[in-house]
Structures are given as structure tokens and as C-alpha cells.
Amino acid sequence: MRPRFVLFGDSITQQSFQSGGWGAALTDRYARKADVVLRGYSGYNTRWALYLLAKIFPQGSQEAPAVVTIFFGANDAAPLDGKHAMQHVPLPEYKENLSKIISHIKFLSKETLVVLITPPPVCEEALQVTGWKIFGLKPDDASVRKNETTGSYAKACIDVAKQADVPVIDLWTCMQEKPGWQRSYLSDGLHLSEDGNAVVFTKLIEILNENGFSFEAMKWDFPEHSNVNSQNPAETAW
Amino acid sequence: MRPRFVLFGDSITQQSFQSGGWGAALTDRYARKADVVLRGYSGYNTRWALYLLAKIFPQGSQEAPAVVTIFFGANDAAPLDGKHAMQHVPLPEYKENLSKIISHIKFLSKETLVVLITPPPVCEEALQVTGWKIFGLKPDDASVRKNETTGSYAKACIDVAKQADVPVIDLWTCMQEKPGWQRSYLSDGLHLSEDGNAVVFTKLIEILNENGFSFEAMKWDFPEHSNVNSQNPAETAW
Numbered sequence: 102m103r104p105r106f107v108l109f110g111d112s113i114t115q116q117s118f119q120s121g122g123w124g125a126a127l128t129d130r131y132a133r134k135a136d137v138v139l140r141g142y143s144g145y146n147t148r149w150a151l152y153l154l155a156k157i158f159p160q161g162s163q164e165a166p167a168v169v170t171i172f173f174g175a176n177d178a179a180p181l182d183g184k185h186a187m188q189h190v191p192l193p194e195y196k197e198n199l200s201k202i203i204s205h206i207k208f209l210s211k212e213t214l215v216v217l218i219t220p221p222p223v224c225e226e227a228l229q230v231t232g233w234k235i236f237g238l239k240p241d242d243a244s245v246r247k248n249e250t251t252g253s254y255a256k257a258c259i260d261v262a263k264q265a266d267v268p269v270i271d272l273w274t275c276m277q278e279k280p281g282w283q284r285s286y287l288s289d290g291l292h293l294s295e296d297g298n299a300v301v302f303t304k305l306i307e308i309l310n311e312n313g314f315s316f317e318a319m320k321w322d323f324p325e326h327s328n329v330n331s332q333n334p335a336e337t338a339w
Numbered sequence: 340m341r342p343r344f345v346l347f348g349d350s351i352t353q354q355s356f357q358s359g360g361w362g363a364a365l366t367d368r369y370a371r372k373a374d375v376v377l378r379g380y381s382g383y384n385t386r387w388a389l390y391l392l393a394k395i396f397p398q399g400s401q402e403a404p405a406v407v408t409i410f411f412g413a414n415d416a417a418p419l420d421g422k423h424a425m426q427h428v429p430l431p432e433y434k435e436n437l438s439k440i441i442s443h444i445k446f447l448s449k450e451t452l453v454v455l456i457t458p459p460p461v462c463e464e465a466l467q468v469t470g471w472k473i474f475g476l477k478p479d480d481a482s483v484r485k486n487e488t489t490g491s492y493a494k495a496c497i498d499v500a501k502q503a504d505v506p507v508i509d510l511w512t513c514m515q516e517k518p519g520w521q522r523s524y525l526s527d528g529l530h531l532s533e534d535g536n537a538v539v540f541t542k543l544i545e546i547l548n549e550n551g552f553s554f555e556a557m558k559w560d561f562p563e564h565s566n567v568n569s570q571n572p573a574e575t576a577w
Binding site: 126163326 | 340353354356357358359360362363364366367370371374376377379380381382383386387390391394395401414425426561563564565567569572573575577
């Protein structure tokens with residue numbers, strides 16, 4: 102009935118309905134006009150995401166989504182020599198997997214707006230200090246993520262977006278432009294704080310506005326209450 | 340693919356994805372297991388809600404929702420002699436309309452858990468002081484809602500729930516048990532504050548837990564990342 106905006110990604114997507122989250126903010130903004138569907142999978146990389154594609158985006162069974170955000174890379178970038186090596190995906194395969202995800206979605210409908218989002222920057226210090234609480238690591242374990250490595254995945258994500266001609270949010274770069282980004286935009290060195298969530302929301306709204314999906318441009322599913330004919334409700338344009 | 344929890348109601352439902360909102364909190368809690376679908380219609384009463392029923396809950400086109408919350412009454416209770424008289428629905432008709440909504444949903448599937456929610460209490464003082472800012476009323480306009488009147492709609496809602504044998508959250512009563520509820524649970528005298536949203540969330544979780552819809556009792560749509568076979572992903576029970 103309403104167009105669907107599907108949020109496909111890892112834990113940064115899965116957690117996007119926590120207080121101040123970008124998924125919740127998007128749902129609130131598009132209330133009465135679009136359905137926001139949460140398809141975030143904590144811990145997942147692009148290699149595993151491929152196995153979900155056919156079920157999350159099935160062929161023919163329902164109308165294709167209007168918008169899909171693809172937000173992977175934070176786990177693909179886990180160092181091969183670190184504690185989270187099982188999540189690691191080599192850079193060339195990461196690019197290939199992202200391309201496959203885009204192709205699958207565009208195959209269902211060329212009209213679907215696909216938006217890539219790069220992984221956010223990583224604060225290695227925060228991960229080393231508090232990571233053991235979150236990930237069960239000992240304080241002296243090697244860092245589970247390197248910011249430079251994540252940066253190369255972010256650049257690869259931008260390359261894929263250019264090649265596929267889809268818009269991309271370069272979180273890795275834009276977040277680091279703000280002094281103190283480590284604490285203001287990240288909650289634990291890896292995931293987003295409320296301010297970090299607000300950055301994703303703001304950037305995504307810009308892209309939606311530029312691509313025909315502004316709130317104003319979209320239709321209400323049913324009339325605003327002030328347009329209901331209260332004398333003869335049946336006469337309302339339901 | 341995932342069971343759906345549909346939130347059907349007026350502005351208190353529509354706004355439930357604002358920061359701290361009960362809809363967003365529910366989506367976060369049931370991430371990976373259920374889809375929360377927002378069907379809140381600001382300003383709507385039960386009379387107008389009937390016109391949406393067949394489209395929001397169509398017959399046969401998709402699997403029936405697992406859970407539906409029905410949260411109307413705040414507008415039905417608008418006094419006939421006040422500024423919002425066009426939203427008023429007489430008490431007997433309110434009960435009849437609620438029954439019709441329940442019947443429609445239960446007709447689609449007897450398995451669907453229907454949860455009624457009474458309107459929250461109203462703070463007339465807050466509405467008179469700040470209402471003009473929110474509703475465009477002059478400070479000396481008559482109150483747009485009376486708490487006693489809303490209370491009679493809450494009681495009627497409970498009657499309907501008993502008759503239909505469905506669970507109900509008596510917000511009107513339980514919120515007023517806390518001293519200072521006017522400021523702590525309401526944002527403007529009519530809508531919910533973050534703490535008020537938390538009350539709805541907590542009470543709803545209790546009912547879900549009691550009726551077989553605890554998070555623990557429900558299935559994951561795809562494996563947790565720790566259950567992925569990282570050596571041979573294809574061997575994972577996707």
C-alpha cells in the first residue's frame with residue numbers, strides 16, 4: 102500500500118531504532134507516506150548478506166522497494182589477524198559482493214533508489230579501552246578494527262557506488278571532519294551515538310530529497326484529518 | 340517473512356517513532372524477529388478509522404498480522420461543545436466502532452493477538468496554557484479535552500475488550516496512579532512524553548510476553564552471526 106524503504110545492513114542498521122536512531126527518525130519523518138523496513142543483521146558482512154538476498158528481496162511476490170539503503174563494511178573490514186577474523190572479507194570480494202547486492206535489487210526494479218553508506222570511522226583507542234566490555238575482549242587484545250583499514254573499505258564502497266551510478270554517503274570521511282568525532286559520533290568506538298545517528302539521518306534525507314523521495318513529493322496514504330468530511334465521512338476521498 | 344505487529348491508532352500511535360517512542364522501542368526489541376508496521380493517523384477517531392480497515396487489513400492478499408494494537412479514543416472524546424467537535428464520536432458509537440475493528444481483524448485470522456489501549460489521561464491545565472501553541476487555540480478557548488470525559492471512553496474501551504476477550508492496557512488509570520503524571524507522562528497535556536511512551540512500551544511487552552509473543556519465544560529470521568559457519572557459509576542453516 103505504501104512504498105517501502107528497506108534498511109539493509111549490519112548492526113549499525115539493526116540498532117537504528119534505538120533512542121535517537123536514524124531508522125526510527127526516518128520512520129517518524131515518513132509516517133503516513135512510506136513504510137521503513139528494518140533488515141539489519143548484527144555481525145554480518147557482505148559475504149553472508151548474499152545468502153539473505155533472495156529472501157529479503159524476493160522476485161515477484163510483492164512490489165519492489167522504493168528505496169534500499171545498503172550499509173555494510175564495518176565487519177568486512179575486521180583484520181584477518183584479529184579477534185574478529187571470521188568476519189573478515191577481502192577488499193576485492195567486498196566490492197564484488199556490494200555490486201551483487203545492487204544488481205539483485207536493481208534487477209527487481211530499475212526504479213528502486215539504492216543508497217550505499219560507507220562504514221563510519223573507527224576509534225581504535227575507544228575499542229581498546231572499552232572493547233572488552235562490549236566484545237568480551239581482554240584489554241590487551243589486539244584492536245578488532247583499524248580505522249585505516251575501514252577507510253579502504255569506505256573508499257571501495259564509493260568506487261562501487263560510482264560504477265553502479267548510485268548515490269553514496271561517505272560517512273567515514275564526513276564524520277572525521279568534525280574535531281572530537283571519536284566521542285561525539287561513536288558510542289563505543291564502532292557503533293553510532295545519537296549524534297552519529299543524526300548524521301546518517303541528515304545525509305540520507307538530503308539524498309532522498311534530491312531523488313524524488315522528499316516527504317513533500319510523496320503521497321499521503323489516507324487524507325489528513327483536516328481533509329476528512331466530518332459531516333459526511335463517506336464523501337471523503339479515502 | 341517475519342510476523343507483523345501493526346500499530347493502528349491516532350496521533351499517539353503516529354508519533355510513536357519520535358525519540359523515546361514506544362513504536363521505535365518495540366521495533367528495536369523485536370529486531371530480527373518481527374516487523375513493526377506504523378498505521379497511526381493523527382486526528383483520527385474510530386468513525387474514520389472504519390474507512391481504512393479494508394485497506395490496512397485486506398483480505399487474503401498477505402498473511403494476517405501476528406499482533407495488532409488498537410489505540411483510539413483521545414479524539415473520539417473531544418467535547419461536542421468544544422473547538423474539536425468535528426472529531427467527537429458519541430460513546431455508544433465509539434464502543435461499536437472498536438468492536439467492528441476487532442471483528443474485522445479477527446475475521447482475517449483468529450490467531451491474531453489484538454491489544455486494546457485506552458486513551459491516556461488528559462491534563463486540562465496544560466492544554467489550556469500551551470494548547471494554543473499546539474492546536475492554534477486562543478488561551479481563553481474552552482478546553483479541547485476533558486479528563487473525565489476521556490475517562491469514560493477509557494472505561495468503554497475496557498468494556499469492549501472484556502466483551503471481545505482481548506487484553507487491554509488501561510493507560511488512563513495506570514498513568515494517574517503516579518503523582519505528577521501530568522508533566523511526567525504527557526508532553527502537552529494530550530500526547531505522551533518519553534516517560535509516557537515508556538509506560539506504553541512496558542505494558543505492551545507484558546501483554547506480548549503473556550500471550551506467546553515474548554522475544555525469546557519467537558524465531559530469528561536468519562541465524563545470529565555467531566551461528567554462521569564462517570568456514571563454509573553455504574553450510575549455514577539460512
